[in-house]
Amino acid sequence: MSTLALALRDSSTMTRRQLKRLVRYPSMTVQLIVTPVIILLLFVYVFGGTLGKGLGGGRDAYIDYVVPGILLMTAATAATGTAVMVATDMKEGIIARFRTMRIFRASVLTGHVIAAVVQQLLGMAALIGIALAIGFRPDAGVLEWLGAIGMLTLFAVSITWLTVALGLKSATPEAASNAPMPLVFLPFLGSGFVPTDSMPTVLRWFAEYQPFTPIMETLRGLLLGTPIGDSAAIAAAWCVGLTAVSYLWAKKTFNKG
Helix, strand or coil, X not given: CCHHHHHHHHHHHHHHHHHHHHHHCHHHHHHHHHHXXXXXXXXXXXXXXXXXXXCCCCXXXXXXXXXXXXXXXXXXXXXXXXXXXXXXXXXXXHHHHHHCCCCCCHHHHHHHHHHHHHHHHHHHHHHHHHXXXXXXXXXXXXXXXXXXXXXXXXXXXXXXXXXXXXXXXXXXXXXXXXXXXXXXXXXXXXXXXXXXXXXXXXXXXXXXXXXXXXXXXXXXXXXXXXXXXXXXXXXXXXXXXXXXXXXXXXXHHHHHC
C-alpha cells in the first residue's frame, strides 16, 4: 500500500473514531452550541437596543453586526473541547498504543482535526439558524455564502490545529481546558461586539491588528455587503500561517512522545 493510501485509510479510521466519540458524548456538543447561543441572546436582547443605536440603527442593526463575532466564538469554544480530548488521549495511554501499531502517525491528529471541524461547522450552522429566527437578515447570494463557509472552514481548521498542539503540550486535561480560553475572548477584543474606532487608542490598535478582526470583517462583507477591503487577504494569510505553524508544532510535539 502506498504512503498516500495508508495516510488516507488511517486518517479516515481516526476520523470515524472521533465522530463516534462525539455521538457517544452528545452533552459536550450540546454545551458547545448552547453557550454561544446564550451569548447571542444576551447581547441582542439585553444590550442590542443601546449598542445598535451606536451603529445608527437599533436591535435589528446590532444582530446583523454581532453574528460574525459570535460565529468565531462558537468555533473557538468547540476547539477548546478538542484540546481536552487530545490531552485525555495522551493521559490515558491510547496514543502510546497507537505508536506501536503500523499506522500513519499523523492520522491520529488528523482524525481529531477533521471531526472537530465538522463539530464546529454544525455548531455555527445551528447558531446561524437561531440568529435567522430572531432577526438576522443577511443579503448574501450563493457565491457570498460559499465564500463565508469557506472562510469559516479555513478558520476552523487553523484554530483546531492550534488547540491540538495546546492539548499535546498540556500535562492534564484540566490544563488543556484552560490553555485555549483566551481564544474565546478575542472577538470581544476585536470588532466582534463594537466597532474598533469606539475603543481607547491602545486597545483599538490591538483590536485592529489581532487575527480575529479581519476574519469578522470579511464575514460581514460577504454576508451583509459591507466593504471588505484587504480584510479577506489578511484573514486568509492569518489562517494559513496559523495552520502551518500549529501543524508543525503539533507534529513535533507528537513525535517527541
